[in-house]
Amino acid sequence: MNMRFEPARGLSGGLRAPADKSISHRAAVLGAMASEPVHIQGYLHAADTSSTLEAVRALGALVEVRDGEIVVRGTGLREAREPEEPIDVGNAGTLLRLLPGWLAAQDGRSFTLDGDESIRRRPVDRIVEPLRQMGAKLKARSGRLPPLEIRGARLRSISYELKVASAQVKSCVLLAALAADGATTVGEPARSRDHTERMLLGAGVGIHRNGRHVTVVNTDELLLGSVTVPGDASSAAFLVAAGVLVPGSRLLISDVGVNWTRTGFLRILRRMRGIVLGDLEDETGELSPSEPVSDLDVAHGALEGTVVEPEEVPLAIDELPLVALLGCYAEGETVVRGAQELRVKESDRVAGVVEGLRGLGADIEATEDGFAVRGTGGLLGGAIEARGDHRLAMMGAVAGLASREGVEVRGMEAAAVSYPGFVEDLATLAA
Numbered sequence: 001m002n003m004r005f006e007p008a009r010g011l012s013g014g015l016r017a018p019a020d021k022s023i024s025h026r027a028a029v030l031g032a033m034a035s036e037p038v039h040i041q042g043y044l045h046a047a048d049t050s051s052t053l054e055a056v057r058a059l060g061a062l063v064e065v066r067d068g069e070i071v072v073r074g075t076g077l078r079e080a081r082e083p084e085e086p087i088d089v090g091n092a093g094t095l096l097r098l099l100p101g102w103l104a105a106q107d108g109r110s111f112t113l114d115g116d117e118s119i120r121r122r123p124v125d126r127i128v129e130p131l132r133q134m135g136a137k138l139k140a141r142s143g144r145l146p147p148l149e150i151r152g153a154r155l156r157s158i159s160y161e162l163k164v165a166s167a168q169v170k171s172c173v174l175l176a177a178l179a180a181d182g183a184t185t186v187g188e189p190a191r192s193r194d195h196t197e198r199m200l201l202g203a204g205v206g207i208h209r210n211g212r213h214v215t216v217v218n219t220d221e222l223l224l225g226s227v228t229v230p231g232d233a234s235s236a237a238f239l240v241a242a243g244v245l246v247p248g249s250r251l252l253i254s255d256v257g258v259n260w261t262r263t264g265f266l267r268i269l270r271r272m273r274g275i276v277l278g279d280l281e282d283e284t285g286e287l288s289p290s291e292p293v294s295d296l297d298v299a300h301g302a303l304e305g306t307v308v309e310p311e312e313v314p315l316a317i318d319e320l321p322l323v324a325l326l327g328c329y330a331e332g333e334t335v336v337r338g339a340q341e342l343r344v345k346e347s348d349r350v351a352g353v354v355e356g357l358r359g360l361g362a363d364i365e366a367t368e369d370g371f372a373v374r375g376t377g378g379l380l381g382g383a384i385e386a387r388g389d390h391r392l393a394m395m396g397a398v399a400g401l402a403s404r405e406g407v408e409v410r411g412m413e414a415a416a417v418s419y420p421g422f423v424e425d426l427a428t429l430a431a
């Protein structure tokens with residue numbers, strides 16, 4: 001579906017950010033692993049998180065969708081049912097990487113995970129390696145791509161250093177560790193989102209963090225009770241960027257999750273002198289089970305270029321396309337380093353951002369590990385390909401509102417995987 005976004009005069013008003021995708025996935029998967037019913041308030045109803053509900057149903061969990069909450073009645077840690085058909089993860093990379101952690105512990109049972117065309121290009125060798133070390137048997141196409149076959153086993157605990165700072169891989173190992181034979185430690189090269197750790201702590205699991213290492217103690221059951229899903233900082237970031245870029249804007253976005261590991265984009269934006277007020281969580285020493293929320297008060301203003309360093313990348317990974325867009329409007333140069341991971345997202349996001357924004361008039365180039373943009377006072381407009389990638393589709397829409405002549409987004413339907421109401425929300429703010 002192609003859709004045009006015309007230059008906006010100023011965005012105003014307030015709305016609630018859509019529910020967090022990462023936390024919704026985790027709540028449904030941990031709910032399926034729990035033995036007692038789990039009530040999830042504010043679950044995200046989008047394509048990716050619907051794939052998760054279908055997947056856990058196929059594995060034997062009962063999922064009841066009610067008004068404003070869902071109830072998951074799980075099978076327990078070691079009792080997932082072996083489905084006859086492959087599990088379809090759709091477009092959801094998080095599901096593809098998290099679920100095998102649980103399935104690896106299903107002794108003697110086999111599972112296959114597959115998904116859409118884009119998921120078949122997402123690497124899984126990063127989870128195959130640690131799960132094999134723990135004792136599960138796994139087979140991926142060409143050794144690294146889905147479909148992924150998993151044969152569960154009695155797992156050994158391990159110490160594992162991640163090669164990439166990936167919350168998905170970290171979470172996969174932590175989930176497998178729950179049913180292993182002792183304490184497992186995972187180290188990451190840079191801090192990444194820690195929703196899994198917080199939720200496990202809330203579920204009574206012995207887990208602690210020491211710098212970039214997390215240790216989890218095996219357990220017999222998870223006691224989750226209820227989970228409230230906050231607004232998604234990554235989805236909200238698209239509204240924030242629109243508010244900052246469109247002259248005359250003043251917006252209030254409420255109930256946004258402000259966990260420190262998710263607010264890298266807001267810190268980068270503030271460094272660029274963007275006006276965004278809100279009570280962001282400080283870097284946490286001790287692990288806490290809570291997911292803090294805040295309202296974000298956003299206003300249009302001039303921006304300055306900045307450099308995003310590698311250790312900031314995992315904390316803003318899904319918002320880096322927006323950093324490129326902001327860079328087009330900033331004074332001076334904006335550079336993102338250490339972001340090779342963008343090449344293996346729902347699309348090659350370095351190519352998608354660089355070619356897409358250049359087509360709208362940007363002065364931007366790809367570098368070995370990211371991109372560099374020179375601010376040119378804004379974008380003219382034109383057309384941009386979403387490449388089946390929700391974040392590129394939404395970036396194109398925001399670019400359109402801030403452009404001089406408007407932008408046609410080719411493939412706007414991609415937004416449905418994380419933020420189905422995005423176009424309507426932009427229209428409400430622009431009205």
Ligand code: S3P
Pocket residue numbers: 021022023094165166167168169171193317318341
């Ligand atoms: C996610 C982690 C990130 C992020 C993705 C969601 C998660 O991926 O890009 O959208 O929920 O754990 P990686 O772990 O591959 O960096």
